[in-house]
Amino acid sequence: MASLATIFGSGAMTNSIREIEGMDVIFIIGSNTKETHPVIANKMLKALRRGAKMIIADPRRVPLVKAADLHLRLRPGTDVALLNSIAHVIIKEGIHDAEFIADRTEGFEKWKKSLTRFTPQYAEKITGVPPKDIIRAARLYGGSRRAGIFYTMGITQHTHGTDNVNTVANLAMVSGNIGREYTGVSPLRGQNNVQGACDAGALPNVYPGYQMVSFPLVKKKFEEAWGTSLSGKEGLKATEMMPAAIKGKLKALYIMGENPVLSDPNMNHTVKALESLDLLVVQDIFLTETAKLADVVLPATCFAEKSGTFINTERKVQLVRKAVVPPGDAREDKWIISELSKRMGYPMDYESSSEIFKELGELWPALAGITHERLRKRGIQWPCPTKDHPGTEYLYRAGFPRGKSSFTPVQYKPSAELADKKYPFVLTTGRNLFQYHTGSMTRRVEPIEVHAGEPYVEINTNDADKIDIANGDMVSILSRRGRIDAKARVSEIVPAGMVFVPMHYHEAAANLLTNDALDAHAKTPEFKVCAVRIKKK
Amino acid sequence: MINLTIDGKNVIAGKDMTVLDAARRAGISIPTLCHHPKLTSFGGCRLCLVEIEGIPRPVTSCTTLVGENMVVKTSTPHIVELRKTILELLLSDHPNDCMVCEKAGDCTLQDLAYYYGISENPYEGERRTYETRDGNPFIERDMEKCILCSRCVKVCDEVQGVGAIDFAYRGFQSKICPPFERDLDCEFCGQCVAVCPTGALTGKLWAHKGRQKNVNKVDTVCTYCGTGCNLTLHVKNNDIIRVDSAMSTWNEGWLCAKGRFGYSFVSSPDRLKTPLIKKRGKFKEVSWDEALDFTASKLKNIIKKHGADSVGGLSSARCTTEENYLFQKFIRAAVGTNNVDHCARL
Structure with a gap:
């Protein structure tokens, strides 16, 4: 998100879920949309029924591949090479949007030069994707002016996650697929209110509304609003x-x-x-x-026990309503924080969550026009600067906040830990359809636990044959950091040389294995690539 | 634009509209069982039959497009007789157990039987019986209540893109089932449950938790992924007994397995109910005052000794925007550091 904000001005999905239905090309990279955002996948299927084309770039044969026109099965962590090569072909074939590039971007020539060596043949060596598929993807995506790119953690959770996001943005710019309806760069948010948490300033470098803590004028504004002195040092x-x-x-x-x-x-x-x-x-x-x-x-309390707002992946502020009383002496989080703050000598008294939201809107113009009262009818997408503003379905219609957006030359860098003799498999982690994140909620839902309560590791059929593992065998998965045991699921979902472990299961915690190497800029860990060894138990 | 007359009323309709849609838009109701506004129509249930001048036999209004100067009659005595007969035939092979059915009060078949006053069964005879219960943990499939409207088959294919079920066999043996009549093994989105017009498909979690009476319905937003689907929680006695989503929401009423069936954690016995403080390695239940005083004094001591930057806070993408705002304000203004973040990267 941070990288997207640097490029375009705002760290959020540029367009709307509704617009998916009207897109002609849907390019999904590093997102298992059908399992992690099922209802968004339904909108995509609706577009396909209308005749839209779908490209999926993913090492795994994720469920939506069945519906896609093209599956680019790249090696894990080689996204930059693939996307650079697609851009290379778009320019070579002259299907780029020259007008958009001239009017709304800068740095095109320099970036173009950086792509010279990313021919489809060169990219094939790195990614394993056949040149003809790279060319086809370039013609489909680059040839369309109603094309959207969707990604999630498959792009960001790498030591070069920022580079990945930059290449995605470059692709949208070179084809002019941003700033209009039915286009855009859409990072799909993985949690109900991750957008709201970012917007509200739960980030170490910015106050609410992405206002830099290190800018003295901004700091002064918040010091005045909050009536106390603040630290100007990034956290x-x-x-x-x-x-x-x-x-x-x-x-x-x-x-x-x-x-x-x-x-x-x-x-x-x-x-x-x-x-x-x-x-x-x-x-x-x-x-x-x-x-x-x-x-x-x-x-504390869960979503059904409180009132407030969640902001979804498309910047839509929606009202959460209290339905049940919390158990025992559990209290609303806002009560707990206020009580603690009072005891720390900084009282924060609010009558209601709508009053808190109002204060946030006073500090960030993008939310200034939204009130809980307005949300009773329907959700509103920020920016919504005034009370009579309808909200914004897609960003950058009238240009980028910083004037022109820049192409960023990006070179391919391998992941921090690659497969080797001792640890010959690449492990990637993620979610499945039924469980959610660390499972603290879904693992307490009986039907989900009955149906999907067991940890597993996906292994490719050929690899399983080689190391004599059958479907359902218990295996150990070992990395330099730890070891877990899980049942093998032998299939063609993962390609040879790769294994996949879902992150939900504490008894076989995928993160005992993962590498805590970070992206230098965003500090996102490399969950998607680390080296492991598989041993039959 | 097309001009037509329905039940003597002048109606203007778009040229791609069906007679059914044109009538409903004009406030004229026509009963249906197989038709669903989000799915393709196929004229299966025959309940939407209407008479159109110039066409010798009744036609299904859900599959007939409007025409200029068309004259439509939706409820002539003949049509009403036909509808009653269709309903009697459907009910002749339907368990008469509305007393214990989960769907009672929310069942289209029951509503129509009520509307047309059908209580007798003039068509005694053979009945379909299903003895085995589908063993999947999410969806109750009571196939004796299935009227073969095919909404479930269509929603699974057209909306969900899965195709987990379809028609098998023919004639009286026709049934809807997963491949080889195995137990259902699908995405369990429950879209089929949402569109089923009878009690054939219900949530297993719903059983005996309460029907329509004394249920408080609360519109809210799903707590799982970032899509933000709109949900309605059905609450009875401070317990969520069912979750659904209205067709009028931006997500068109579609949900996933987690959104539709993943709510019972709310009333899990594992919920934390009292503040805890660890003393000599063991948690001890304490009062809120004790927990908050202890936390605040510890924090103050640490800040005094090591500075505010020795404190950090992890806020939550699970909590509301307002709570996140308060949390970061607390860390910044009350503690005095910018060490605040959440799991956006994880």
């Missing part, structure tokens, strides 16, 4: 907090509704970090793996 990112705890620089951590023990890479390292703290406070609805390590556990 630690989540993935930097764990090493800081081990080094003794971070002494206390207050965690609200997260389970980093399971969701962060290299679990042993995370546990060690949390155990090094002087104070760990966890506010959650269950005694999660993280809460078990806490000094204080505060019982």
Whole structure:
């Protein structure tokens, strides 16, 4: 998201879910949309019924491949080479949008030069994708002016995730597929309110509304609004907090509704970090793996027990309504935070969540026109600067906030840890259809647990034959950081040389294996590529 | 634009509209069982029969396009007789167990039987019986209640792109089933449950939790992925007993397995109910005052000793925007550091 904000001005999905139905080309890269965003996949299927074409770039044969026109089965972590090569072909064939490039972008010539060596033949060596498929993808996507790109963590969770996002953006710009209806760059958000958490400023470098903490004028604005002096120093990112705890620089951590023990890479390292703290406070609805390590556990409420807003992946602010009373003495998170703040000598008193939202809107013009009252009728997409503004379905209609957007030359860099003799498989992690994230909710839903309650590892048929593993055998998966045991699912879903482990299962936690190497810019860990060995148990 | 007359009323319709849609838009109701606005029509149930001047036999209005100066009659005595007969035939092979049916009060077949006053069964005879229960954990498939309208088959294929079920056998033996009549093994999105007009398809989780009476329906947003589907929680006695989504929502009423069936964690016995403080390695239940005082004083001490930057906060993409705003404000203004983040990268 940070990289997308740098390129275009806003770190969010540029277009809307509704527009998917009207797209002519849908390019999905690094997103298992049918399993992780099923209802968005339904919209895509609707477009296909209308005659739209679909390209999927993914090492795995994900369920939507069945409906796609083209499957680019690239080697994990080689997205830059693939996308550069597609751009190379678009320019070579002259199907780029010259007018858009001239009017709304800069740095085209320099970027064009950086693509010279990314011929389809060169890209094939890196990605394993046949040149004819790269050319076909380029003609489909680059030849359309109603084409959208969709991605998720398959693009971002790499040590070169920022590079990946840059190449995606380059592709949208070279084909002019941004700033209009039925186009756009659409990172699909994985959690109900990850957009809202970012918008509200739960980020170490920005205040609410992506306003930089390091700009003195911005800092002054928030100091005045909040009536206290603030720090102008950028804070630690989540993935930097764990090493800081081990080094003794971070002494206390207050965690609200997260389970980093399971969701962060290299679990042993995370546990060690949390155990090094002087104070760990966890506010959650269950005694999660993280809460078990806490000094204080505060019982909180879930979505059905509170009122407020969630902001979805397309920037749509929607009203969440209280339906049931929380169990026992569990309290709303906003009550807990306010009580704690009062005891810290900084009282924050609000009558209701709508009053909190109003304050946020006063500090960030994009939300200024939205009130809980307006949301009672329907959700509204930001930016919505005034009370009579209908909201914004797609961004950059009138241009980019920073004037012109820049092409970013990107060179291919291999992942931090590659398969070798000792660890010959590439492990990638992700979600499946039924379970959700660290499973603290879905694993307590009986039908889901009955149907999808068992951890597994996907192995390619040929690989399984070679190491004498049959479908259903228990195997050990070992990396340099840890080991888990799970049942083998032998199929063609993963290509040879790759295995896949879902992240949901604490008894076979994928993140015991993953590498905590980070993207230098976004500090996103490389969940999608690390080296492992498979052993029959 | 096309001008036509329906039941003596002048109606203007678009040229691609069916007679059924034109009538409904004009406020004239025509009963249907197999028709669904989001699915293709095939004139299967025959309930939407209407008379059109110049056409010798009744036609299905769901598959007939409007025509200029068309004159349509939707409820002549002949049509009403036909509809009653169709309903009697359907009900002659339908369990008469509305007393215990999950769908009672929300069942199109029941509504139509009520509307046309059908209580007798003039067509006694053989009945379809299904003894084996589908073993899947999500969807109850009571096939004796199936009227073969094919909405489930269509939604699975046309909307979900899965095709997990289809018609098998012919004539009286016709049934809808997964391949080789195995247990259902699909995405369990429950779209079929949502469109089923009878009690044939229901959620297994719903059983005996309550029907339509004294149910409070609360519109909200799904708690799982970032799509933000709109849901309606059905609440009874402070318990969520069912989840569905209206066709008028932006997600058109479509949900996934998690959104539709993944709600029971809310009332899980594992929920945290009291604040806990760890003392000598063991959690002890404490009051809110004790937990909050302890936390605040510990934080103040750490800030005093090591500075505000030795404290960090992880906010949550699961919580509301307002809670996230408060959380970061707390870390920034009350603690005094920018060490605040959440799981956007994870």
